[in-house]
Amino acid sequence: MNTAELTELGQQLRVDSVRAAAAAESGHPTSSMSAADLLGVLLANHLRYDFERPDHPANDRFVLSKGHASPLLYAAYKAAGVIEDGELLTFRKLGSRLEGHPTPRRLPWVETATGSLGQGLPVGVGIALAGKRLDRDDYRVWVLCGDSELAEGSVWEAAEHAGYEHLDNLVVIVDVNRLGQRGPTRHGHDLGAYARRFQAFDWHTIEIDGHDVDAVDRAYGEALSTTGQPTVILARTLKGKGVAAVEDREGQHGKPLPAAEDAIAELGGPRDLHVRVSEPLAAATPRSITTGSLELPRFDQGDEAATRDAFGKALAALGSARGDVVALDGEVGDSTRTEEFGKAHPDRFFECYIAEQQLVATAVGMATRGWVPYASTFAAFLTRAHDFVRMASISGSGINLVGSHAGVAIGQDGPSQMGLEDLAMFRSVYGSTVLYPCDANQTARLVAAMAGLDGIRYLRTSRGKMPVVYGPDEEFPVGGSKVLRSSEEDRLTVVAAGVTVHEALAAADRLAQDGIRVRVVDLYSVKPVDVETLRRAAEETGCLITVEDHHPEGGLGDAVLEAFTDGRPVPRLVRLAVRTMPGSAAPDEQLHAAGIDAVSIAAAAKLLVEEAVVR
Known part of the structure; x- marks a missing residue:
């Protein structure tokens, strides 16, 4: 399009946003109006995208990081001819695909859910990394950000990572419209303030008037010709551009325009321009994924092995069997054991350093391109990225997250390193799967099973060596459990997972010496939980004890309790968990102090049995 046509297209996008x-009688039209020229020029002159084939491997990828500007995105879809005007006017209505903030669950052209600000650029970095190092294709990743979200630390994690990785296939467009939700942004229209920050992370920076369509056009061309560096285009714009009543005025965020018909007339009225978006180039090298037979590591029963060690070996084996598996780590690969994968498959291993938000965002970005990511760090540190996990779930993203060094069982490092909230965090995520293996063979099997699941998958691993309970050919279906001790004389059931399984078995042996038979259930699938086995145990033994190396809120005990929320009588239930703030001590001392070791389980069982007898 020429200058006049681009100007008209920008006005059309504004009108349709209004x-x-x-x-809808709601939404963010003023935030959409400021960026209309930026998106219009991109759509008409630079984006390479086949809307009929959103999965085309050579398509450019566009991420609207300022997701509240969704009216602009939908107006662009209308201009591209993929939605009708009637659908545009269903915005934010029940059953409409055009949600207040866009999600890929509804629209195939949306790469990732946005709306939690500061996430679009980190995910864009993940997509760009996939393009550079995995797909090895020349598609571009375009990310449209707002200036307010540049206050988020995740933006600068992403900026540093992109500069370090020389992602010259990444172009970030910042709509610097000066106004946030409640008033002016930190730097207002000072483009230089933003430029200096990006330059510090080795970005190529371009400063322009975001309403000069020729300047915007030239900036995109310059970005496309830049090599060795990612590019950021800092565009000075006006919120509510084109309508005097709201242009560059505070207090207009997140509201439909007053007197919308007058505003539309002021913008020149509705248009019906159609944009012919350029088709992508043919993929240079169609992806070829190697496959082979899976040979998981095998561990002998009776030996001892840490589940984190089994995870590392199993992941490397899975990488040999499946060429679409990639591994990411937060600079603790020697502890999480992802270094095993890195040594075996260095071309599919990604070091994200100590930037857990970027770690998860990279995994999300790679998953959008069809890769199967496993991202690992200490369980405690994944809490820093919880919002990215939450948004990944909203996106319908399929990622595998692995948290090591969980619970007080890690020993002397102290509470800052102990993941004691992770089970609750991941159980609360929509559609998630939460797994907590107790031995090496179980871990290896679950690592392989995760690759075939949907949604957010979390595996909890342990630092210390533990006895191998199961044979290498044992099966562990997701949603299942294993009954390790059982008899017709069972007086109660102990439900455990991970490290506490071994404590529960030791407690069962102690109790047997006193003539008290107890059932032991290894609830390795914490979500979905094995409801049938738990209900049978409750019916047959009457009493349950849950034992977890985790805070009592939201973990194993809550997972078990939810199996009895269908109106049936709830069995007598005692929950052993970490209820105090731990310090530094040896692992066995930690378990005893927390009241979750074999001695504590046996004591609780005796008290429970005695109370049951008295009644």
């Missing part, structure tokens, strides 16, 4: 918000 119309959509007016029809």
Whole structure:
């Protein structure tokens, strides 16, 4: 498009943004109006995208990081001819694909859910990394950010990572419209303040008037010709551009325009321009994924092995069998054992350093391109990235997350290193799977099973060596459990997972010496939980004890309790968990102090049995 046509397209996108918000009686039209010229020029002159084939491997990828500007995105879809005007006016209505913030669950052209600000650029970095090092294709990744979200630390994790990786296939467009939700942003229209920050992370920076369509056009061309560096285009814009009543005025965020019809007239009225978006180039090298037979590591029963060691070996084996598996780590690969994968498959291993938000975002970005990521760090540190996990779930993203060094069982490092909230965190995520193996063979099997699941998958691993309980050919279906001790004389059931399984077995042996038979259930699948086995245990033994190396809120005990929320009588239940703030001590001392070791389990069982007898 030429200058006049681009100007008209920008006005059309503004008008349609106003119309959509007016029809919904809500939304963010002023935030959409500031970026209309930026998106219009990109759509008409630079984006390479086949809307009929959103999965085309050579498509450019576009991420709207300022997801509240969704009216602009939907207006662009209308201009591209993939939605009708009637659908545009269903914005934010029940059953509409056009949600307040866009998600890929509804629209195939959306790469990732946005709306939690500061996430679009980190995910874009993950997509760009996939393009550079995995797909090895020349598609571009375009990310449209708002200036307010540049206050988020995750943006600068992403900026540093992109500069370090020389992602010259990544172009970030910052809509510097000066106004946030409640008033001016930190740096207002000072483009230089933003430029200096990006330059510090080795970005190529371009400063422009975001409403000069020729300047925008030239900036995109310059970005496309830049090599060795990612590019950021800092565009000075006006929020509510084109309508005097709201242009560059505070207090207009997140509201439909007053007198929308007058505003539309001021913008020149509705248009019906159609944009012919350039088709992508043919993929240079169609992806070829190697496959082979899976040969998981095998551990002998009676030996001792840490589940983190088994994870590392199993992941490397899975990488040999499946060429679409990639591994990422947060600079603790020697502890999480992802270094095993890195040594075996260095071309598919990604070091994200100590930037857990970027770690998860990279995994999400790679998953959008069809890769199967396993991202690992200490369980405690994944809490820093919880919002990225939450948004990944909203996106319908399929990623595998592995948290090591869980619980007080890690020993002397102290509470800052102990993941004691992770089970609750991941259980609360929509559609998630939460797994907690107790031995090496179980771990290896579950690592392989995770690759075939949907949604967010979390595996909890342990630092210390533990006895191998199961044979290498044992099966562990997700949603299942294993009954390790059982008899017709069982007086109660101990439900455990991970490290506490071994404590439960030792407690069962102690109790047997006193003539008290107890059932032991290894609840390795914490979500989904094995409801049938738990209900049978409750019916047959009457009493349950849950034992977890985790805080009592939201963990194993809650997972078990939820098996009895269908209205049936709830069995007598005692929950042993970490209820105090631990310090530094040896692992066995930690377990005893927390009241979750074999001695504590046996004592609780005796008290429970005595109370049951008295009644």
